[in-house]
Amino acid sequence: MGGYIEAIYPYEEPVGLVCNEDGIAMNLPLNRIVEGYGVIRGTFFLCGLTEEDFCGLTDEQIERYKKLFWDIQHFIPTPDGIVPIIVRGI
Secondary structure, eight states: OOSOEEEEOOSSSSEEEEEETTTTTTTOOEEEEETTTEEEESOEEEEEEOSSSEEOOOHHHHHHHHHHHOSEEEEEEETTEEEEEEEOOO
């Protein structure tokens, strides 16, 4: 990650997205738009959650999130903000 980490919880199931807390300040590359959180900058990973810690994802979660994050997102700045261009099927 290259710095302090931040965990966000954008999904209804116990899954966390762990990314660089200072991604904006470090001007890291735009990576993904995550609904409810905006653009994630830099690298990130997903993990499962227990009541007290991170844990691995189940096989079903791996397949679900692999499909969710499979397509590439490029970002185009516009006067109204950043717009993602999704490249499917690569």
